[in-house]
Amino acid sequence: MLGANRATSVAVVHAASRTRATLPAIQFISVRTFADVDIEHGRKEWKILGDLKNYKPSRKNDEEAPSAHAILLRSHKLKEEEVPPTVRAIARCGAGTNNVPVARMTELGIPVFNTPGANANAVKELVLCGLLLGSRRVVDGINHMKDLGNQGLARERVEKDKAMFGGREIKGKTLAVIGLGHIGSMTARDAAELGMNLQGYDPGLSVQSALKLPTSISLCDSIAAAVAGADYISINIPYIKGEGGTHGIIGKDVIENFKADAVLLNFARGELVDSEAMKVFLDSGNGRYVSDFPDDLLWDHKNAVILPHLGASTEEAEDAAASMAADTIRDFLQTGAIRNSVNFPTCSLGECSGSTVRITVVNLNVPGCLAKITDAVASENFNIVQQINQSRGNIAYSVLDIDTEGHNAVADFKSVQEKITMLEGVLCSRIIYEGKTPGTGFAKNLEGEYFV
Ligand SMILES: NC(=O)C1=CN([C@@H]2O[C@H](COP(=O)(O)OP(=O)(O)OC[C@H]3O[C@@H](n4cnc5c(N)ncnc54)[C@H](O)[C@@H]3O)[C@@H](O)[C@H]2O)C=CC1
Numbered sequence: 001m002l003g004a005n006r007a008t009s010v011a012v013v014h015a016a017s018r019t020r021a022t023l024p025a026i027q028f029i030s031v032r033t034f035a036d037v038d039i040e041h042g043r044k045e046w047k048i049l050g051d052l053k054n055y056k057p058s059r060k061n062d063e064e065a066p067s068a069h070a071i072l073l074r075s076h077k078l079k080e081e082e083v084p085p086t087v088r089a090i091a092r093c094g095a096g097t098n099n100v101p102v103a104r105m106t107e108l109g110i111p112v113f114n115t116p117g118a119n120a121n122a123v124k125e126l127v128l129c130g131l132l133l134g135s136r137r138v139v140d141g142i143n144h145m146k147d148l149g150n151q152g153l154a155r156e157r158v159e160k161d162k163a164m165f166g167g168r169e170i171k172g173k174t175l176a177v178i179g180l181g182h183i184g185s186m187t188a189r190d191a192a193e194l195g196m197n198l199q200g201y202d203p204g205l206s207v208q209s210a211l212k213l214p215t216s217i218s219l220c221d222s223i224a225a226a227v228a229g230a231d232y233i234s235i236n237i238p239y240i241k242g243e244g245g246t247h248g249i250i251g252k253d254v255i256e257n258f259k260a261d262a263v264l265l266n267f268a269r270g271e272l273v274d275s276e277a278m279k280v281f282l283d284s285g286n287g288r289y290v291s292d293f294p295d296d297l298l299w300d301h302k303n304a305v306i307l308p309h310l311g312a313s314t315e316e317a318e319d320a321a322a323s324m325a326a327d328t329i330r331d332f333l334q335t336g337a338i339r340n341s342v343n344f345p346t347c348s349l350g351e352c353s354g355s356t357v358r359i360t361v362v363n364l365n366v367p368g369c370l371a372k373i374t375d376a377v378a379s380e381n382f383n384i385v386q387q388i389n390q391s392r393g394n395i396a397y398s399v400l401d402i403d404t405e406g407h408n409a410v411a412d413f414k415s416v417q418e419k420i421t422m423l424e425g426v427l428c429s430r431i432i433y434e435g436k437t438p439g440t441g442f443a444k445n446l447e448g449e450y451f452v
């Protein structure tokens with residue numbers, strides 16, 4: 001069954017990539033359309049409702065997208081109005097969720113998931129490539145050879161002209177890694193294998209990442225300390241807007257600590273680097289900037305190499321990220337389990353059983369709400385067999401398994417669901433009938449209106 005599940009998940013990706021060559025920026029998926037046909041969900045492909053690029057609410061062939069149960073996306077910048085009220089979950093096939101309005105989704109009771117580590121190897125490999133692009137004039141050399149080729153002068157000039165493109169080796173040089181998570185820790189480990197000295201900074205270093213670090217790394221207590229004396233600097237941290245966030249974190253104050261010929265590698269997000277300050281640095285010395293993101297100021301700077309956000313664009317990373325995202329969404333729809341969420345608590349009550357009906361509830365994390373939910377269940381004469389409740393910030397999430405003995409499973413639960421959903425502080429609820437139409441049974445409390 002596990003194998004079948006994986007195949008199901010990957011099918012979501014492959015169905016799309018067969019036509020598109022790469023995983024599309026966004027997909028709507030649904031299991032509801034399977035409800036009226038005799039398909040045991042989990043052993044068949046999920047239906048992909050469409051690609052947002054073609055999604056216009058009025059267009060006939062996209063009619064189903066507004067009733068999607070989940071959204072899978074990559075770097076598509078998602079707007080609130082693109083999320084139909086039927087959507088129960090959003091999964092970012094990748095690491096950074098700065099393209100999703102996460103705070104608003106939390107208010108709407110929608111968990112946002114990502115795929116930690118799934119594309120990290122792909123990014124790390126491009127960071128290693130960036131080290132070489134920053135130390136050898138490979139790109140300039142290739143462009144020059146094209147020019148010479150156009151003029152029919154390549155053979156004649158190559159040996160003389162190569163003096164313009166000299167470089168240095170990375171072995172024995174120092175690399176500072178800012179952010180030692182999935183990408184940063186692997187980068188540090190492999191750079192050490194290439195003979196580099198390592199300095200690092202990460203105030204939130206996890207045990208899992210620490211175990212990957214080379215023992216030779218020197219851990220610093222600030223970004224400024226980590227970059228001082230480094231020949232190469234790789235930033236591998238999330239982009240977080242607003243107060244206490246990471247916007248422009250590589251600014252004048254940090255850049256002032258760079259060696260004159262330091263190479264900055266940015267495979268994290270363009271907005272982390274203050275382009276003005278970086279331009280001053282690039283104009284004044286032999287430093288270089290290798291970035292995976294558009295930069296209106298530095299795109300044609302002679303000391304910058306700008307790539308079109310290629311870090312995660314490998315077949316392996318796309319498959320790994322999309323299958324992890326699809327697995328996460330499927331588990332959430334089928335069992336209510338939450339893992340790899342960036343805004344909801346981790347929570348699981350295991351598989352559903354045939355003798356119980358499962359209710360999941362998203363509510364505000366305020367005193368008394370949980371008691372009101374269990375009271376509503378008891379008031380309809382239902383017995384809770386097991387339950388779990390977890391919270392994160394303003395959000396609380398409960399999963400309750402209810403004995404079906406003596407009840408008409410569908411009709412009776414509709415009434416208890418309405419009672420629960422319309423409680424003050426409750427945002428939405430789901431009823432999961434084991435083995436039947438997972439993803440359905442969704443209800444929302446939209447400012448006091450009952451939406452099913
Ligand atoms: N170029 C590309 O295609 C890709 C870019 N990325 C970017 O790389 C980032 C990192 O990805 P992963 O390593 O997978 O994430 P991760 O969550 O495993 O690691 C991020 C690390 O940064 C640390 N951190 C957070 N704020 C920091 C700060 N101010 N200073 C120092 N460390 C800080 C965290 O404690 C964590 O250990 C993503 O958020 C994303 O923006 C990720 C994947 C692909």
Ligand SMILES: O=C(O)C(=O)COP(=O)(O)O
Binds near residue numbers: 074075095311313
């Ligand atoms: O995972 C991330 O954070 C990335 O930046 C990868 O983005 P992509 O899937 O290539 O659009």
